[in-house]
Amino acid sequence: MSIGCLCIHGYTGSPEEVQPLVDFLEARTEWEIANPTLPGHGEDLDLEGHYYQEWIAAAELALLDLMKRHDEVYIVGFSMGGMIAAYLTAKYRVDRLVLLSAAGKYVSLPQMAKDVLEMAGDAWNGVLADNDLFRRYQKKMRDTYVFSTIEFMKCVQFTRPYLREVTCPVLIIQGELDGMVPKAAAVYLEEEIPSTEKEVVFLKQSKHLICHGDDKDELFNRVLEFIGSAQQEGVT
Template sequence: MIGCLFVHGFTSNPKEVNELVKHLEDKSWMVYCPELPGHDGTKESLKQFSYKHWVYKTEVALEELLKRCDTVYVIGFSMGGVIAGYLAAKYPVTKLVLISSAVYYLNPKQIAQDATGWFMEGIRGELEENELYHFYLDKVKRTPVSATIEFAKLVRKLRHALDDIDVPTLIVQGESDGLVPPKSADYIYSHIQSEDKQIFYFPNAKHYIWFGEEKQELIDKIDEFLDSTTARKERDVDDEDRTTETVYH
């Protein structure tokens, strides 16, 4: 059986990636997208947890999938991509997909362009109709400073795990992403040690690529990568060492 762990992003939740998860479930795979601790949509809840709680939740989920499935893929979105990379370096997963992964975060140039556009829409009285603007505004309102600090800690502590990834990896990035700049994807690609790695850019896509016109192309790209035949990474005698290694320095 094929299993797939999908790790959602910071201040996100499984509902926001449900369309991609449902697509994978339709393949008759065992797909799990756990809600990270504190990510129930409330500001107070998010204050109660650290990045270690987020990582631990995904480790428990992945270990369960590895017990049940012969082949396990890991997909990570945004902050979830950083966690997914850490998991792929530590556990015997088969393939890794990283979507808008936040090794670097905030793209000032794109943010300025988006802000200018929103300003002009405000002048024309059209801003209330902009769903993306309200989507991000709501996230900002629900994000405590303490959680943002934990997010930064997570990136700093886990980023170096990229150097230990040697499984087939697909990196996907929107070039118009205001939250994660393209250099994040470049950094990931240059540090991953796998001989089978691909990087794909969507020129007009923002952070949530599947919310835009490129949705089907994104799904096709993921399908092409995951459904292709590659040698499965063997779970050999090194497994015990890999699963007990820590990257918290």
Template sequence: MIFYGHYRVTNDKKGDNMIGCLCLHGFTGSPYEVEPVTRYLEEHTDWLISVPTYPGHGEQLMLKGITHKLWIDEAERAFLELRKKSGTLYILGFSMGGIIGGYLASKYGCDKLILLSASAYYMNPAQMVKDIKDMIIKGVRGTLKDDELYLRYRKKFMDTPLSATFEFRKLVKTLKPSFRDIEVPTLIIQGECDGLVPRKSAEYIYKTIPSKRKKLCYLKESKHMICHDVDQEQLIEEVFQFLMEPTK
């Protein structure tokens, strides 16, 4: 039976009929980036939720000497492992995880695909200027040191070698053409105040994928860390409703 709101979704299925959901984080990130969504799914369903961490990633970054192929391989390994246990399989990818998720959906297929701030393009100069101004204001007020997301971004910047950034660019260039082969139902969500991934990234993906069932949703006040931002409730509602819709 399926219930909404504060109830739990129980599909009463086992083995080959089980539902699995692969959730992929972004470049220099960790499962924390998608944790609000994965926690909600764990609390409201009995699905198998897989959230792999790419080599060199996690709370302590160790990216020196790590290639983008290793990131793809780890996501692919987790996908194939989950596929063994699930008859129905969903993929959710954030930022770089959206690029990898699109690749997996095009190569193997899945039942539904969700792309959050997927980085087909990256860097939004106008929004970055606004964000820097906001940080300067917070710095003057002495409140910047209490901004958790700023502290995480600062640590990422300090701990990310230039070689890793080049590997990220290689990954996007290599996997971006995969969007032309995505036939599965797809939900694309983009924050309008994202300084790292511009609006045109979501627009490009929406126009490129040939799926007959696709939806593009903008969150007006959200920046890049979309799962943790002010429109979090709307994001989770959009994701959950999309996953609850019949596949046929």
């Protein structure tokens, strides 16, 4: 049985956001894994003139390409990519869905306040340049085209109703220290998705960039165990 897996990164992000998980899966499986760059995204952002429909279409084309060659296809979506993944899962026959920090709801104000205070403390101590969170988001804030944030919100609003049409097994993973997507988002996803087989995992030491967090090994193993169980079911 041949297997394809589509990974979809988040808003203002790049494939690097999920690449550690891709590397982990490629080292342990024979799956074909697609990890495309959404239009206007990547290490050098160029979001002006791009719309959320393009982001969805790019992921959809990558999915259709995998479906041509494989018996089973899985989707892993991070942040905004999680919402696109849910939409595509509802639209096509996808066997398993993994949602990582999926932006069904966004901005956790309490955790964001903690992150800001942490960065302020590092700035006071003269070590702000060493703060990983600051370094990751400084470039994004500088390069993000302001009207693209509206496109991000439109993307979430468009895809959100399709959560109720997802029926395949779903794994939802959320970092408890996520300052961009609140912990309540995972609960919301669990309530909205009607799948009979679904699991929610909270990672205690992870912030938004969950594939790069302190709990990444637990995340990788959870994803492999969840998706791998589909193959075991197919054999029995």
